[in-house]
Amino acid sequence: MAKQIIPKKHPMPHQDPQVRAKNFDEVALGYTEELAVAEAERCLNCKKPLCKQGCPVGVDIPEFIALVKERKFDEAARVIKRTNALPAVCGRVCPQENQCEKFCVVGKKHEPVGIGRLERFVGDYIMNKEEEIEKSEPTGYKVAIVGSGPAGLACAADLARWGHSVTIFEALHTPGGVLMYGIPEFRLPKRIVQKEIENLKKMGVEIETNAIIGQIASLDELLNEEGYDAVFLGTGAGTPYFMNLPGENLNGVYSANEFLTRSNLMKAYRFPVSDTPIKVGKKVAVLGGGNVAMDAARTALRLGAEEVYIVYRRSRAELPARLEEIEHAEEEGVKFLFLTNPTRYIGNEEGWLTGLECIKMELGEPDASGRRKPIPIAGSEFVLPVDIAIVAIGQGPNPLLTKTTPDLETNKRGNIVADETGKTSKEGVYAGGDVVTGAATVIKAMGAGRVAARSIHEYLMAKGPKKN
Amino acid sequence: MYQIMSKKTLAPAIHEYEILAPKVAKKAKAGQFIILRVDENGERIPLTIADYNREAGTITIVFAEAGYSTKKLGKLNAGDAVQDFVGPLGVPSHVDKFGKVVMVAGGVGVAPVFPIAREMKAAGNHVVGIMGARSKNLIFWEERMKEVCHELLVTTDDGSYVRKGFVTDVLREYIEKEGKPDLVMAIGPLPMMRAVANLTKEYGIKTMVSLNSIMVDGTGMCGACRVTVGGETRFVCVDGPEFDGHLVDFEEQLMRSRKYKAEEQHALNRGGCGCGGGGKCHG
Numbered sequence: 001m002a003k004q005i006i007p008k009k010h011p012m013p014h015q016d017p018q019v020r021a022k023n024f025d026e027v028a029l030g031y032t033e034e035l036a037v038a039e040a041e042r043c044l045n046c047k048k049p050l051c052k053q054g055c056p057v058g059v060d061i062p063e064f065i066a067l068v069k070e071r072k073f074d075e076a077a078r079v080i081k082r083t084n085a086l087p088a089v090c091g092r093v094c095p096q097e098n099q100c101e102k103f104c105v106v107g108k109k110h111e112p113v114g115i116g117r118l119e120r121f122v123g124d125y126i127m128n129k130e131e132e133i134e135k136s137e138p139t140g141y142k143v144a145i146v147g148s149g150p151a152g153l154a155c156a157a158d159l160a161r162w163g164h165s166v167t168i169f170e171a172l173h174t175p176g177g178v179l180m181y182g183i184p185e186f187r188l189p190k191r192i193v194q195k196e197i198e199n200l201k202k203m204g205v206e207i208e209t210n211a212i213i214g215q216i217a218s219l220d221e222l223l224n225e226e227g228y229d230a231v232f233l234g235t236g237a238g239t240p241y242f243m244n245l246p247g248e249n250l251n252g253v254y255s256a257n258e259f260l261t262r263s264n265l266m267k268a269y270r271f272p273v274s275d276t277p278i279k280v281g282k283k284v285a286v287l288g289g290g291n292v293a294m295d296a297a298r299t300a301l302r303l304g305a306e307e308v309y310i311v312y313r314r315s316r317a318e319l320p321a322r323l324e325e326i327e328h329a330e331e332e333g334v335k336f337l338f339l340t341n342p343t344r345y346i347g348n349e350e351g352w353l354t355g356l357e358c359i360k361m362e363l364g365e366p367d368a369s370g371r372r373k374p375i376p377i378a379g380s381e382f383v384l385p386v387d388i389a390i391v392a393i394g395q396g397p398n399p400l401l402t403k404t405t406p407d408l409e410t411n412k413r414g415n416i417v418a419d420e421t422g423k424t425s426k427e428g429v430y431a432g433g434d435v436v437t438g439a440a441t442v443i444k445a446m447g448a449g450r451v452a453a454r455s456i457h458e459y460l461m462a463k464g465p466k467k468n
Numbered sequence: 469m470y471q472i473m474s475k476k477t478l479a480p481a482i483h484e485y486e487i488l489a490p491k492v493a494k495k496a497k498a499g500q501f502i503i504l505r506v507d508e509n510g511e512r513i514p515l516t517i518a519d520y521n522r523e524a525g526t527i528t529i530v531f532a533e534a535g536y537s538t539k540k541l542g543k544l545n546a547g548d549a550v551q552d553f554v555g556p557l558g559v560p561s562h563v564d565k566f567g568k569v570v571m572v573a574g575g576v577g578v579a580p581v582f583p584i585a586r587e588m589k590a591a592g593n594h595v596v597g598i599m600g601a602r603s604k605n606l607i608f609w610e611e612r613m614k615e616v617c618h619e620l621l622v623t624t625d626d627g628s629y630v631r632k633g634f635v636t637d638v639l640r641e642y643i644e645k646e647g648k649p650d651l652v653m654a655i656g657p658l659p660m661m662r663a664v665a666n667l668t669k670e671y672g673i674k675t676m677v678s679l680n681s682i683m684v685d686g687t688g689m690c691g692a693c694r695v696t697v698g699g700e701t702r703f704v705c706v707d708g709p710e711f712d713g714h715l716v717d718f719e720e721q722l723m724r725s726r727k728y729k730a731e732e733q734h735a736l737n738r739g740g741c742g743c744g745g746g747g748k749c750h751g
């Protein structure tokens with residue numbers, strides 16, 4: 001007999017919107033054991049779990065949820081970690097409504113099972129426990145990983161487990177990629193990322209920060225002079241796009257990357273305790289509608305801005321950000337200007353931004369992406385008075401490495417070309433994550449890192465035992 | 469951590485550090501820069517590579533105490549260490565056999581000019597150095613410059629040493645007397661580089677300048693360093709720092725360099741930076 005299903009997900013305790021809009025502490029507080037078990041009860045433990053097909057790395061969802069029901073949290077963690085090395089991170093930042101939870105059978109009639117929340121719970125549960133690390137005999141092979149974002153971290157973890165000697169090179173002074181410099185503390189506490197990095201170090205992975213491959217050593221030097229047998233490139237999509245509108249270089253116009261890096265990585269929110277300054281302004285316009293835009297808008301609020309607008313050219317339904325982040329932004333008081341497109345920046349004599357001219361849009365026929373194409377309404381221009389504008393319309397790959405490696409194939413957008421196993425056009429060189437796909441998600445980058453780790457392992461093992 | 473192997477105070481509030489960073493020293497080229505962080509709370513400070521010693525594994529930097537962060541850096545001593553040190557960043561200077569090259573240095577700009585002048589000389593150019601400072605006590609590295617320049621002309625704003633005048637006065641006199649050089653390169657405060665570029669434009673002499681825009685990462689990731697060059701937006705950290713001085717929008721750069729003035733209220737009173745450009749240093 002079908003049992004009675006509670007129609008809604010168990011809500012997660014949150015910080016009050018009024019309070020949290022003024023601090024950088026985490027917004028969502030996570031399930032207690034009781035809530036986790038209760039939510040796990042909503043899962044039907046499907047024979048053909050559709051949820052699993054929605055997960056880019058195929059986490060064994062019913063299996064881990066069944067273990068949560070039985071309060072076997074350690075075992076649940078082991079099940080998740082077979083495919084996803086960072087449950088505490090993905091449970092927080094995956095766009096579940098488009099992935100696992102989108103396909104959940106319960107979701108057909110009711111709210112889907114809170115898979116992400118359960119994953120986060122399990123991830124946090126084991127976070128505070130010492131994990132035993134299983135490691136194979138050393139193979140003698142040396143692998144270099146370029147970039148310490150989720151792709152590089154996931155690749156490093158597997159390779160180290162299989163006995164290879166792994167060194168990660170990171171351009172910035174702190175490892176973690178976007179997890180450290182982009183996604184804010186209130187959404188992903190940095191101690192969680194650092195804990196994962198500590199675990200890697202315990203596995204023997206070396207991390208060299210302040211090391212830009214392409215500048216300090218070329219790819220060929222890593223392979224031919226420094227004795228690396230294979231290289232994985234997980235350099236991400238870090239170069240901010242601008243709209244090329246008049247006035248874009250006025251003071252007060254930031255890329256989201258700069259604004260978030262100043263706040264997160266450089267801790268400008270603690271200025272003057274930390275030395276890096278940030279301009280916040282009274283009225284802030286954020287251009288774009290993805291996660292990056294939501295993060296920038298909510299950061300601006302927390303830094304003391306009085307009014308923060310999201311300027312987005314389509315409507316609410318098309319916002320690409322995670323649903324939860326949109327709702328949180330709304331609750332905190334971010335104002336949304338939909339069907340609005342910026343046309344130029346207006347400044348004063350000293351070169352400071354004073355306003356953003358926008359034009360109203362209407363939705364026309366569906367375009368190539370299947371979404372209805374926004375078209376400007378003639379004569380509907382208006383000026384939004386703002387002193388800060390944050391451009392969050394996307395990022396492309398950083399060319400520092402590819403510029404110095406002419407024989408590495410890239411496409412016309414500058415992304416590194418790699419096949420489904422992560423193999424690039426260069427022998428012994430693999431790539432994955434945003435640098436291959438363009439800006440995507442944490443779980444996809446991690447998945448790509450693990451696929452590449454498998455290919456690298458096979459490539460090295462096919463060479464036989466390491467000769468010196 | 470990256471150890472300071474030696475410290476020299478060259479002039480009031482201007483210091484020279486040799487910092488141990490073998491990997492950076494191995495790759496450093498004239499015209500490139502590094503970014504350092506003094507400590508865990510420190511901001512990322514970009515500084516030009518003034519010299520390098522591949523055997524000893526050191527990089528030489530010379531900096532003026534301009535505000536809070538450079539003052540904090542200036543408090544360190546030989547034996548101390550900085551938290552982070554990354555480089556070499558930016559594109560090296562384009563060194564070739566041009567013929568006659570005039571290297572113009574304003575204030576602390578002498579330091580970045582020095583290794584480029586040395587390379588220019590080694591490439592077979594006739595190198596003319598012009599260095600200027602506000603006053604005699606702010607002149608440094610004159611001997612070092614003499615070694616790498618065929619001719620060296622020195623000037624002070626107040627006439628307290630050699631002669632009175634701005635570097636642009638000296639440059640104009642030189643061009644009038646000796647004819648047009650094949651290349652002018654100017655490094656110093658923005659107003660000084662703008663003045664040089666305006667001057668050489670009159671004569672139609674190709675001029676390179678090294679921009680010191682506000683930066684964060686120095687890897688092309690944030691866009692803080694954007695500059696308009698020939699109508700296009702470029703990132704100084706990865707496309708530069710050297711650009712054609714006749715194409716740079718200096719007005720925009722000057723405005724952008726003033727961005728954080730108000731935020732740095734907590735900074736101590738500024739020491740002189742010794743710019744010889746007749747303009748206020750650092751915007």
Ligand SMILES: Cc1cc2nc3c(=O)[nH]c(=O)nc-3n(C[C@H](O)[C@H](O)[C@H](O)COP(=O)(O)OP(=O)(O)OC[C@H]3O[C@@H](n4cnc5c(N)ncnc54)[C@H](O)[C@@H]3O)c2cc1C
Nearest residue numbers: 147149150151171177178182213236433434440441442445
């Ligand atoms: C603000 C923001 C919010 C986001 N929110 C979400 C979200 O909620 N959910 C989600 O799933 N995804 C989100 N994303 C996207 C997600 O973070 C990325 O898809 C993911 O981080 C990509 O991982 P990666 O390992 O490919 O690259 P990255 O995380 O970009 O890491 C690349 C690393 O390589 C380093 N590097 C680059 N070049 C070199 C070089 N030459 N030498 C050495 N090191 C180098 C960089 O410094 C960086 O640390 C967000 C992105 C941003 C910017």
Ligand SMILES: Cc1cc2nc3c(=O)[nH]c(=O)nc-3n(C[C@H](O)[C@H](O)[C@H](O)COP(=O)(O)OP(=O)(O)OC[C@H]3O[C@@H](n4cnc5c(N)ncnc54)[C@H](O)[C@@H]3O)c2cc1C
Nearest residue numbers: 514515516530531532534535536537538680681682728732
């Ligand atoms: C590529 C490059 C090379 C440089 N080389 C040298 C050098 O060899 N010697 C030297 O003395 N100085 C050099 N500078 C300038 C030096 O980085 C600044 O003087 C320093 O960052 C000022 O920091 P502050 O906090 O002490 O000063 P403040 O004036 O208090 O700084 C306030 C804020 O503005 C920024 N800022 C202010 N002025 C500058 C500036 N001119 N350039 C970049 N950011 C600035 C700082 O990052 C800080 O966030 C260089 C700058 C660049 C970009």
Ligand code: SF4
Nearest residue numbers: 055059090094099100
């Ligand atoms: S990794 Fe992401 S998509 Fe996969 S099950 Fe976990 S939350 Fe869902």
Ligand code: SF4
Nearest residue numbers: 043044046051104105
């Ligand atoms: S589809 Fe939903 S109900 Fe079925 S196993 Fe997956 S999470 Fe449980």
Ligand code: FES
Nearest residue numbers: 686688690691705
């Ligand atoms: S300093 Fe960040 S892009 Fe140049």
